[in-house]
Amino acid sequence: MSPVAIHDLAKMSASARTELLERTEADLADTIKKVEPIIAAVRERGDIALIDLAARFDGVVLDRESLRISSDQIANAEKELDPEIVNAIRLSVQQVTRFHLAQMPEMLWLSEQTEGALIGDRWTSIDSVACYVPRGKGFFPSSAIMTAVPAKVAGVGRVVIVTPPGPDGSADAATRFIASLIGVDEIYLCGGAQAVAAVAFGTETVPKCAKMVGPGSPWVSAARQLLSNRIDPGSPAGPSELLVYADNSVPAALAALELTVESEHGPDSSAFVVTADRALAEAIAAAVPELWSTMGAYRADFSRTVLGGQNGGIVLAPSIEAAFDFINDYAAEHLAVLSTSAFELLPRIRNAGEILIGPHSAISIANFVLGPSHVLPTGGRANTASPLSVFDFMKRSSIAYLSQAAYHRLAPAARIFAGYEGFAAHANSVSEVRDRILSNSSPSTGP
Numbered sequence: 001m002s003p004v005a006i007h008d009l010a011k012m013s014a015s016a017r018t019e020l021l022e023r024t025e026a027d028l029a030d031t032i033k034k035v036e037p038i039i040a041a042v043r044e045r046g047d048i049a050l051i052d053l054a055a056r057f058d059g060v061v062l063d064r065e066s067l068r069i070s071s072d073q074i075a076n077a078e079k080e081l082d083p084e085i086v087n088a089i090r091l092s093v094q095q096v097t098r099f100h101l102a103q104m105p106e107m108l109w110l111s112e113q114t115e116g117a118l119i120g121d122r123w124t125s126i127d128s129v130a131c132y133v134p135r136g137k138g139f140f141p142s143s144a145i146m147t148a149v150p151a152k153v154a155g156v157g158r159v160v161i162v163t164p165p166g167p168d169g170s171a172d173a174a175t176r177f178i179a180s181l182i183g184v185d186e187i188y189l190c191g192g193a194q195a196v197a198a199v200a201f202g203t204e205t206v207p208k209c210a211k212m213v214g215p216g217s218p219w220v221s222a223a224r225q226l227l228s229n230r231i232d233p234g235s236p237a238g239p240s241e242l243l244v245y246a247d248n249s250v251p252a253a254l255a256a257l258e259l260t261v262e263s264e265h266g267p268d269s270s271a272f273v274v275t276a277d278r279a280l281a282e283a284i285a286a287a288v289p290e291l292w293s294t295m296g297a298y299r300a301d302f303s304r305t306v307l308g309g310q311n312g313g314i315v316l317a318p319s320i321e322a323a324f325d326f327i328n329d330y331a332a333e334h335l336a337v338l339s340t341s342a343f344e345l346l347p348r349i350r351n352a353g354e355i356l357i358g359p360h361s362a363i364s365i366a367n368f369v370l371g372p373s374h375v376l377p378t379g380g381r382a383n384t385a386s387p388l389s390v391f392d393f394m395k396r397s398s399i400a401y402l403s404q405a406a407y408h409r410l411a412p413a414a415r416i417f418a419g420y421e422g423f424a425a426h427a428n429s430v431s432e433v434r435d436r437i438l439s440n441s442s443p444s445t446g447p
C-alpha cells in the first residue's frame, strides 16, 4: 500500500466526507485554556512576563532592552545576508508593493445619485498594526513582506513587527533587512499568545496596536480569539493548507511535486490532490516517496504525516462535478488547478483563498515573490473571507452632502420613518424646527 492516503469519495459515507473537510485548527478549546494564564501574565506584568515567557517557550534570555531590536541591527542586517537572498527579497518587495499599489481603491468617491445629494465613500488607513511573523517550525521572513508591505501601501501610521526570538536572541537577518527596506523600525521579540497579549494591552516596551495581522500557530490563533474585544484580531491564518486539482492533461509527477509543497509546514497542515482520474491518483501517490527523499528528514516527516493521514493525500472523486463540489466545500487557502483547460474550469470554483491556474503558476512563486499576499484564509474560511490586502488596513466612512433642495425632498420620508419607529428627536431634526433654525442663521457653504 502507498504511504500516501487515497480517499475514495465514491466509497465514503456522508459523515466520513464531512470529516475529511475538517481542519486541525477547528477545535482550539484546549489551546484556549492553556493561553489564558499567558494572557493574564502579560496583562499583569508586561515586559517582565514577556521576558519570562521567552525563556520558557523560546529558550532565550532577554532583558527589557533586548525586547526591541535595535536600529543598528535593522540597518546593518543586509551585511549578514548572501547577495542572492538580498536580491530575492528586493524582487519580492517590489512585486508585492506593485500589486498592492494597483489594489488601492479611489480614496474618495462621491456621486449625485439623487439631485442635490452627493453620496459616496472615503477610505482612511488604520493608525497602527502589529504584523506577526512566525518563528516556530521554521522562520518566515516572507510573511514580514506579505503583511507589512500592504500595511505600508495602505498608509498605516505605525507598522510594527512582532516575532519570536531566535536562538541567538534576535530576529532573523532577513526579517530585519525587510524591515529596513520597507521602513519599519519597530521589531519586538515576542511570539505566540504573549505577542498577541502584548499588542492588545501594550507593555512598557511593546505598543498597544489597533489590529494584528499575519499567520501563526494555534497559540497565536487562540489568543486572537480570546482578545478579539481588545484588538482587531484580523483574519485568522492558521496552518497552511493546499488543494491541487489535477486531470490527466498534466504529468502525475507535477501534481505530486505541488502536493508536497504545503505538506511540509508541520503535522497540522493539510494538502490534497483532488482528481476524478483513478490512474492519475495512483500515479501521483506513487511519485511522492521519491520527493520525500529529497526533502531532509525534518520536512519529509511532516509531509509523510500529512499525506499519509486524514489531512492529506489524494481525494478520488467519482466525477469532475464531484471533484469541484469537494473543492468548493473545502474552501482551501491555496488551490492549484493543474490542467491544460484550467481557464475553462475556473467558473466551477467559488471558494478558495488563492487560485493558481495552469502548470507554470507554481505555488512557491505565489508564496514568495508573485505579488498577492500569501496570508490567506485557512480553516475553510475562504468561503467568506479574502486574502490579506490593503483593505485590511483601511476602513471606509460613508460621506454625504445634501443641498437645501435635496434636504426638502428627502426630509418628509425621514420624518415618517422616525414617527413609525417612535423616535421623536429623529423626527424633530427633520421638521420645521430645523427650517426655523436655518432661516435664522447664515447660509451653509458647500459644493
Ligand SMILES: NC(=O)c1ccc[n+]([C@@H]2O[C@H](COP(=O)([O-])OP(=O)(O)OC[C@H]3O[C@@H](n4cnc5c(N)ncnc54)[C@H](O)[C@@H]3O)[C@@H](O)[C@H]2O)c1
Binding pocket: 034, 057, 058, 133, 134, 135, 136, 137, 138, 140, 143, 164, 165, 190, 191, 192, 193, 194, 215, 216, 217, 218, 219, 220, 237, 238, 239, 240, 265, 266, 269, 333, 374, 375, 376, 377, 378
Ligand atoms: N496561512 C498563512 O498565510 C500562513 C503563512 C505562513 C505560515 N503559516 C502557518 O503559520 C504557522 C506558524 O507556526 P509556528 O509554530 O511555525 O510559529 P509561531 O511563531 O506561530 O509559534 C511559535 C511560538 O509559539 C509559542 N509556543 C510554542 N510552544 C508553546 C507552548 N507549549 N505553550 C505556549 N506557547 C507555545 C512560543 O511563543 C513560540 O515562540 C504554521 O502552522 C504555518 O503553517 C500560515
Ligand SMILES: N[C@H](CO)Cc1c[nH]c[nH+]1
Binding pocket: 140, 142, 143, 239, 240, 241, 262, 333, 367, 374, 375, 376
Ligand atoms: N505557505 C505559506 C502560506 O500558507 C507561506 C509560506 C512561507 N514560507 C513557506 N510558506
Ligand SMILES: [Zn+2]
Binding pocket: 240, 261, 262, 265, 367
Ligand atoms: Zn508554504
